[in-house]
Amino acid sequence: xxxxxxxxxxxxxxxxxxxxxxxxxxxxxxxxxxxxxxxxxxxxxxxxxxxxxxxxxxxxxxxxxxxxxxxxxxxxxxxxxxxxxxxxxxxxxxxxxxxxxxxxxxxxxxxxxxxxxxxxxxxxxxxxxxxxxxxxxxxxxxxxxxxxxxxxxxxxxxxxxxxxxxxxxxxxxxxxxxxxxxxxxxxxxxxxxxxxxxxxxxxxxxxxxxxxxxxxxxxxxxxxxxxxxxxxxxxxxxxxxxxxxxxxxxxxxxxxxxxxxxxxxxxxxxxxxxxxxxxxxxxxxxx
Amino acid sequence: xxxxxxxxxxxxxxxxxxxxxxxxxxxxxxxxxxxxxxxxxxxxxxxxxxxxxxxxxxxxxxxxxxxxxxxxxxxxxxxxxxxxxxxxxxxxxxxxxxxxxxxxxxxxxxxxxxxxxxxxxxxxxxxxxxxxxxxxxxxxxxxxxxxxxxxxxxxxxxxxxxxxxxxxxxxxxxxxxxxxxxxxxxxxxxxxxxxxxxxxxxxxxxxxxxxxxxxxxxxxxxxxxxxxxxxxxxxxxxxxxxxxxxxxxxxxxxxxxxxxxxxxxxxxxxxxxxxxxxxxxxxxxxxxxxxxxxxxxxxxxxxxxxxxxxxxxxxxxxxxxxxxxxxxxxxxxxxxxxxxxxxxxxxxxxxxxxxxxxxxxxxxxxxxxxxxxxxxxxxxxxxxxxxxxxxxxxxxxxxxxxxxxxxxxxxxxxxxxxxxxxxxxxxxxxxxxxxxxxxxxxxxxx
Numbered sequence: 243x244x245x246x247x248x249x250x251x252x253x254x255x256x257x258x259x260x261x262x263x264x265x266x267x268x269x270x271x272x273x274x275x276x277x278x279x280x281x282x283x284x285x286x287x288x289x290x291x292x293x294x295x296x297x298x299x300x301x302x303x304x305x306x307x308x309x310x311x312x313x314x315x316x317x318x319x320x321x322x323x324x325x326x327x328x329x330x331x332x333x334x335x336x337x338x339x340x341x342x343x344x345x346x347x348x349x350x351x352x353x354x355x356x357x358x359x360x361x362x363x364x365x366x367x368x369x370x371x372x373x374x375x376x377x378x379x380x381x382x383x384x385x386x387x388x389x390x391x392x393x394x395x396x397x398x399x400x401x402x403x404x405x406x407x408x409x410x411x412x413x414x415x416x417x418x419x420x421x422x423x424x425x426x427x428x429x430x431x432x433x434x435x436x437x438x439x440x441x442x443x444x445x446x447x448x449x450x451x452x453x454x455x456x457x458x459x460x461x462x463x464x465x466x467x468x469x470x471x472x473x474x475x476x477x478x479x480x481x482x483x484x485x486x487x488x489x490x491x492x493x494x495x496x497x498x499x500x501x502x503x504x505x506x507x508x509x510x511x512x513x514x515x516x517x518x519x520x521x522x523x524x525x526x527x528x529x
Numbered sequence: 530x531x532x533x534x535x536x537x538x539x540x541x542x543x544x545x546x547x548x549x550x551x552x553x554x555x556x557x558x559x560x561x562x563x564x565x566x567x568x569x570x571x572x573x574x575x576x577x578x579x580x581x582x583x584x585x586x587x588x589x590x591x592x593x594x595x596x597x598x599x600x601x602x603x604x605x606x607x608x609x610x611x612x613x614x615x616x617x618x619x620x621x622x623x624x625x626x627x628x629x630x631x632x633x634x635x636x637x638x639x640x641x642x643x644x645x646x647x648x649x650x651x652x653x654x655x656x657x658x659x660x661x662x663x664x665x666x667x668x669x670x671x672x673x674x675x676x677x678x679x680x681x682x683x684x685x686x687x688x689x690x691x692x693x694x695x696x697x698x699x700x701x702x703x704x705x706x707x708x709x710x711x712x713x714x715x716x717x718x719x720x721x722x723x724x725x726x727x728x729x730x731x732x733x734x735x736x737x738x739x740x741x742x743x744x745x746x747x748x749x750x751x752x753x754x755x756x757x758x759x760x761x762x763x764x765x766x767x768x769x770x771x772x773x774x775x776x777x778x779x780x781x782x783x784x785x786x787x788x789x790x791x792x793x794x795x796x797x798x799x800x801x802x803x804x805x806x807x808x809x810x811x812x813x814x815x816x817x818x819x820x821x822x823x824x825x826x827x828x829x830x831x832x833x834x835x836x837x838x839x840x841x842x843x844x845x846x847x848x849x850x851x852x853x854x855x856x857x858x859x860x861x862x863x864x865x866x867x868x869x870x871x872x873x874x875x876x877x878x879x880x881x882x883x884x885x886x887x888x889x890x891x892x893x894x895x896x897x898x899x900x901x902x903x904x905x906x907x908x909x910x911x912x913x914x915x916x917x918x919x920x921x922x923x924x925x926x927x928x929x930x931x932x933x934x935x936x937x938x939x940x941x942x943x944x945x946x947x948x949x950x951x952x953x954x955x956x957x958x959x960x961x962x963x964x965x966x967x968x969x970x971x972x973x974x975x
Contacts, residue, residue, distance in 0.1 A: 357871045362960040370963045372861075372871040373625030380627070420973055443619060443627065 277306050277330065284326050286317040290393055292415035311335025317394075317413040340414040340429045342396070342407050346382040347439040347499070347509070349402025353381055353453040369423035377452030380441040382426055391421035409503075432503075436480055436487050439509060440499040443476040450497070454516070457499035467491035539765035540775040542913045544947045546702050546768055546865065548741060553705045553825050556833045558713055561819075562849060563610050563635045567840035568620045568876035569595060570630040574669040575676050576602030581631060587614045588636070592643035592815055595631050598664055604677050605667040606631070607816030609838035611639040621872045623861050623881075630876065633840065646814030651723055656682075659728040659811070667816045667879070668807060672696060672707075672771070672800035673862050675880030678807070681797065682728040688792045690729050694780060695722060695736035697745065697801040698764060698771030701863025704883040706821040707801050709834045711738070711745040714805045715752045721808030722759060729797055734759045735780055736801065739766045768865060769945040773798045775913055787941050802882070817879055824850050826864075828857070828888030837877055844873035846884060854888035865946045900954035908948035908958060914941045918948035918958045925961040930968045939965060 282302035289297040293314045295304060304310045305326065312318070312326040313335040320334075327334040354377035359368045365387040368374035374383040384403030396411035397418060405418075409432065419427045426441055438457065442449050445459035459476040470487045471478045478500055480487060492500045498511030572578035579596035583589055589608040596606040612635045619627035649662035664679040684690050695718075699707040711718065722734050738746045740763045750761050764770050764779055774785045776798055783794040791797055806817060818839055825832045830851030837846065843859065860867035861881045877884075908918035916938055924933045933939040942962050949958040 356873075357869075359871070362957045362964075364960075364964065366964040366967060367957070367960040369625050370960070370967060371625070372623045372868050372875065373621065375871050379619075379621055379625070420971070423967065445618075 275306050278302050281305050281326055281329065284322060284329065285315060286322065288317045288393065288413070288415075290317060290413060290415035290417070292316045292413050305330060305332075308332065311337075313337040316340070316415070339432045341409045341412040341432055342414060342416075342418050342427050343430045343437055343439075343503075344382065344388075344405055344407065345426045345428065345437075345439060345441040346380075346424075347404070347455045348376070348378055348381040348453040349400065349404035350384065351402045352455050353378060354451070356452075359383075366421075366423045378442055378449065378456060380424060380426075380443065381453060382422075382424065387421045387423070388418035388427060391417040393417060406508075434480070434482050434486070435503040436489070436492065436500065437503055437509065438478050438480065438500050440477065445476045455497050455499055458497060460496065462494040462496070463491045463500050466494060538762065538779055539767055539770065540778045540913055542911055542915065542947070543767045543769060543775075544911050544950050545766070546950060548766070549702045549825070550705050550708070550741065553703070553823055553832050553834055554708055554742075556705075556709075558709050558821055558834045558836050561835045561837040561841070561846075563641070563838060564841050564845035565635055566615065566842075567610055567612070567633045567635065567838060568630045568842060568874075569606055569609060569633060569840035570620060570622060570628050570876060570878055571596050571606060572622075572628050573606070573675060573839070573878040573880060574604055575674070576600075576604075576680070578629060579603055579606045581617055581629075583614045583617075583631065585614055585616055588612070589614060589633070590644045591639075591641050592646070592818055594816065595633075602677060602680055604669055604679070605665050605816055607667055607818050608633060609818040609840050610635045611641055612636045621875050622878070623868045623870065623875055625871075630840075643815060643818070646816070648814040649724075649811045651720070651727065651812070654724075654727060656728045656730055659724050662811050662814070663724075663728070663807060665816070666807075666810045666814075668803060668810070669817075669879050670800055671802040671806060671820060671879065671882065673701075673866065673880055673882055675878070678799065678803055681799070682725070684729055684792050684797070685790070689795060690731050690792050690797045691733060691795045692781065692797070693722070693725055693729060693731050693734040694776060694796055694798045695734060695759075695801050695804055696771055696773070696776055696798050697736055697738040697742065698776060699742070700739060700766075700768045700770040700772075701865055701867075701883070702768075703825045703885050704823045704863050705825075706823050706834055706882050708742050708745055710802045710805050710821055711742070712748055714809065715749055717808035718749070718801060718805040719752075719754055719757055719759070719808065720812070721804035721806065722757065724807050724811055725799055725804055726758075731797070732758055735762055736760070737762045737764050737776060737780055739764050739770055741766045768947065769913060772913065772943060772945060774943075787938060820877075820879060820881075822877065822881060823883040824886075825883065826860070826885035826887055828852050828854065828886035839877060839879060841877045842873065843870060843875050843877070843884065846877065847873065847886065852886055852888060856886060857889040858887040860885040860887075865950070866944060897955050899956055902954055902956060905953060907951045907953065911947040911951045913945065913947060914938075914943070916942055918962075921965075922956060922958050922961045925965040928968070928973070930965045930973065933962075933965050934969065939969075 285298040293301050295301045312323040323334045355375045356377045357375035359375040365383040365385040368383050373379050386399050388405050389397040394411050396408045397405045400406050414429045440457040442456045449456040461473045463478050464471045464473050470481050493512035494514050495512045498515030501509050501511040504510050577599045580599045581596045591611040593608045595608050598604050612633045615632040615634045620630035622628045660679040660682050668678045669675045746761045777796045819836050822837050859870040921937050944959050946959050
């Protein structure tokens, strides 16, 4: 007898819960555009946030709503953008490709250390111990917080403990910008190859004691590109609003603090910049 | 059990690092020579930098105002030496940032007489007058935090402070400046307490020292004016006894709420050196131009307590007292809460109470290796704020700063370093917390 009661009770419970599920399916059903799932599948699944949205799913939703264009995903390549554009029947859109650039060229070969930092192997920690041991207070500490933060392996540390950005791999997600305690990274359009690889706000040659490739605020570049380069807080400020800046403006820079990003050769300095092979030695005898 | 800290006049947890005070505690405060160039930062405190009042090439007299406060959270800066303003440009600081500073060239052969200012008379001053005079004198907390004292003395509306606590605990190893100030500047200290009581309109003051400075408390007890409502209390020798919130817990048994100010429980804590400086400067309307610093540590040859002009570069300072062997580490403040200096060009500022030098010894090149956390829980047993340093460290490594704040009370950590001191794996726990706090300031969290 008791067995029958148990079976009946469980059956009744099952029926009740099933009806709740059925009702929920019927009346609480959320109609979602099936394209969202499909578009999400076509995205790179990096969830990096470089598009400005929290991840790939919100980006897919925004795509379907028509609020963004496929090229807004900086991680995807042109083929992926085209595929999404064709699928949704929208324009690929134009996006300015940007890459992370470091405003410091002071590797261990050219920049002096005042003190040896001992402690947690992180730039964030070192920067809080009276700025870390670097001679230049503004410069890169070389403990690779940026390389650790990069989800795309686009940053590696070179032989002189300076981070290098692999432009082809960089998606401009901005993780390195946030990771750097000295605020040396920024996202720059690839189309703007001129770059100031120094963050020292000091003026005058005294800073060369600390770093041989520092900007001394001599303003030669500003003289050579009037209206487009101006000196601000001891550093050249580049103004691209009037179109591209002529490359000639970097040629007279004595230290190579201002230079030019070339596709194959990376950061190139002007003709007057001292050729520094190793610290202390200036084989070309230039001053 | 109840409240054990009430019985023993102490707080729970904490550590007992070697004191290392015996070498300088009996050495009287000595004056210090002027460097040929002093570097006076415009920001030596928490808050906003002062606005320079002088220009390059200008000659200034010792004690003259160099910069005026910029707003409420700012204090004046005075010339520590008669000389010429060479330039106003960024100088290295212990914060790790380059901060604007006035480079002052000492004028040789000058009498170096301090020019008088507008005195603040204790008889007629209102609380507001005292606070303004303290701001004009450039006084900040001399114990190390360098919080502008006048700002501390402005009690928030609706709260009443009944007890002024004078902090003479000086629990950091090596440091003996507060000890010497209590022994040598008792009249200044008593006068400073009167000014402070006036400023906060309180009637009662407690001066607390650790038991290892019994001579100081006896000296003060002997010379205390009868009309001064000052109680002298000796505390158990334990680090960090001098931490503001723990001192209130030890003395009054009151718990400052998380994120709250001591005034929320009717208390206010001022360092004894700060109080003595108020008593020394206000009657003459002068500003802070020098401070007492302990120069100690195994690397210093002529250890001692010196009254050193503000802005003296560390390099000059170490040259004067001599360093045995190669300088290995220079701590500004004590070895527990102090910051390792990254440059000897950093100038002495108002908040630096000690310069502790470790020199490299022969064959002593072993680096202390960091091992993984073994979850022994010693850090939990050491933390005087009853936090969980081990979990905080793990969260910090994962960048989960918001959980650290919301669930593990990161902001109650005042970085005393007890956890790192006891950690058998040598994990630099405080560094992890400082990264997290810096990350929160920058608006980051995973």
